[in-house]
Amino acid sequence: MAVEKLTFGKSLVGLLVDGVADTPYVGSTLRMEEPNGAVIEVPYIQDDPTGQFNPVQAWFSTRTPPENMVLKTDAGDVSLFDVQWSGHTIKSGPGLSLGRLLPTEIVLARREADLSTPLLVSEVRSHVDGLKEWSGFTAISHERKTDDKGLVKKVAVEVQSVNSVEWSQGDAVMTLRTDWRTTGSETPDDPTFGIFEWVVLGSRFAEPRRFFDHLVEQRKVVHLLVLAFDGAIHFRKHHVRDETFTTRLGNGRLINNPFVELISRRTVREYAEKQPTKDDLRQPLVHLRQIGPEGLARWAGEYERWRRFILPTVGVLGRRRVLIEDLVVSLSMSLEAGGHLIGEREGEMVTYRRGRTTTATYVYRCLHSLNVDWGDRVESIVGLARAAANTYNSIKHFDRGEFPENDETYLVSIVLREVVRLMVLDILDPSGGLLRNFRDEESLWRIHESFRNSELRILDDGGWERALRPEERAVPEGMTLN
The missing domain is CATH 2.30.110 (Pnp Oxidase; Chain A)
Structure with a gap:
């Protein structure tokens, strides 16, 4: 018992x-x-x-x-x-x-x-939000039998754990695999029969280890899911x-x-914590099938080096109802760490002050490494880096006066959020294959649309300018706009 x-x-x-x-x-x-x-x-x-x-x-x-x-x-x-x-x-x-x-x-x-x-254990399996959607694994397959009128007469269901992936992560061997259980009726006159399936994250060591050691390795995968889904991902159960x-x-x-x-x-x-909705898990930045066990092993191998880049963003994306000022501060901390790791980039000297790097320099390095299109409302990545640095410093430092305008802070927050997540793709795939799709014109159309809706644009010096609607633009005398 x-x-x-x-x-x-x-x-x-x-x-x-x-x-x-x-x-x-x-x-x-x-x-x-x-x-x-x-x-x-x-x-x-x-x-x-x-x-x-x-x-x-x-x-x-x-x-x-x-x-x-x-x-x-x-x-x-x-x-x-x-x-x-x-x-x-x-x-x-x-x-x-x-x-x-x-x-x-x-x-x-x-x-x-x-x-x-x-307490020492050899193996841990954990239930984690989003694993099923991210992996695409399923233990259930079914076949329908229809009559000559196309009506379903029989459904044959087969359930078995056949999907799995395994990779090495330091001293641990990690797995993702399907798991399932069945439930019957609770009363004799109830014919209900149910099948429940999920995907579990597993870790095992050659010798029994503390649960905390397993948790450290599993957290690395959970943090990848937070960045992939752009929101909170939680543990729900451990065995x-x-x-x-x-x-x-x-x-x-x-x-x-x-x-x-x-x-x-x-x-x-x-x-x-509240469970993520289907919409929350509908479109991750990258799926398991795109990176495979090699990508997971690479993520784990780079995790400690990129830890100061990963943790501030994961910490803020893992919370609900976050102020956009908090987002900007945490995301900027990540990009400052990322800029240090990336190193010097061509053209960055214009962001120096008195010959030394600035916050704008580190943001510029990250933007330069991505080389994506931020839309026609951003005059240059130099200006975008300066605007982001100005917003971050204005929030952070008491002596900068009032907080920045809400619209400006919001636009900076969504840009920095995307920069951090896109940089994850380069960690997973240094060849640039995963990032290539995001370099297509208008691939970041949601951000472009946000700039248009706010009627703001960023100048090369990092300042903001109100972008006029077409009907507000000056036209020659004697002419009218439709």
């Missing part, structure tokens, strides 16, 4: 075990609180003359509970790891004191290992497998080392 799932708002009551000889088990409640995750509440008697609660008193008075524990419930054991003190209230006399503990990771299974040893988590018969014979669910304080807040 095992705990199958633990969702927000659900509680489990059981006996807390610390693995120390002669320590009495203590009644406790494990509660999943949104958004912080698992919390253990431990009632105890502060002034108990029997000494039964002495160990529990020590946990809270010293604020050093046992590192790993087990909660025994009627549904099965729950393993608790890296347990931290989270507060306690003391009541003397007949009243009950109450302590709170926060486990960093919990596993919905019993572990066959000494409680004093840290782990290791030889210490087993399924056995009553006689003790080993049947399997199954995947069991792990809930981590490092990612559980993401579970409560």
Whole structure:
């Protein structure tokens, strides 16, 4: 018997075990609180003359509970790891004191290992937003049989996990693969039968590692998805497998080392985040089929070098309802890092001040490396770099006076957003093949249209000019416009 799932708002009551000889088990409640995750509440008697609660008193008075524990419930054991003190209230006399503990990771299974040893796992599989749409993988195929009138008489459905891709990422081997399950009816008179499929992101090491080590490698892929989809992408579930988590018969014979669910304080807040819509996932910048495992391996290999470029943008795109000023600051930080990594470009000296590089220089380097068409409302990439730098510095520095005009800030934000994402294509494919499609005329038509709608244009010196509508332009005397 095992705990199958633990969702927000659900509680489990059981006996807390610390693995120390002669320590009495203590009644406790494990509660999943949104958004912080698992919390253990431990009632105890502060002034108990029997000494039964002495160990529990020590946990809270010293604020050093046992590192790993087990909660025994009627549904099965729950393993608790890296347990931290989270507060306690003391009541003397007949009243009950109450302590709170926060486990960093919990596993919905019993572990066959000494409680004093840290949690190490060989393999982790995670559910992540957008993986199915980005990979294009599916486990379901079906064939329809029709009669001579074209009416469907039979549908044959086949479900099997055949789509997968694997690549090396440092010491880890990473995978993307399909997974699925079926559900039957909940009542005898209900003929409903359902098939649910998804794509999981997997990581495994030759030797068992901390969950955090797996998470570090998986985050690199999640950050690529944030940039590809231009929005928030979150973890939704984790399963782990290791030889210490087993399924056995009553006689003790080993049947399997199954995947069991792990809930981590490092990612559980993401579970409560709003799911992306179909429209959010409709058109990524690049699909898995365009880069393959080679592109994923290259992304991982370049990740540390480009980390200061990636993280500011991922941090801001991963949030909802962000102020455009925040966007400009974070995106500019990314481009400043990117400009350093790209190095000197032809024509950049016009952006120097007193012979030294400026913020505009680093933006210029990024723009120059892309060589895309920003439309007829941008006089030059020098002007665009200067306008972006001016906007960033005006937001950032107190002594620059008022914030820039909203329309100007917005236009800068959408340009910088696109620059960062297009530069990702060069990281994935240094040959320029992925970027080539974006160098076609009007490929960035949405940005061009935004400039036209705002009736603004950027001059070579970085200034802004109100672009007149056709009917507002001066015409020779005696002539009229239609």
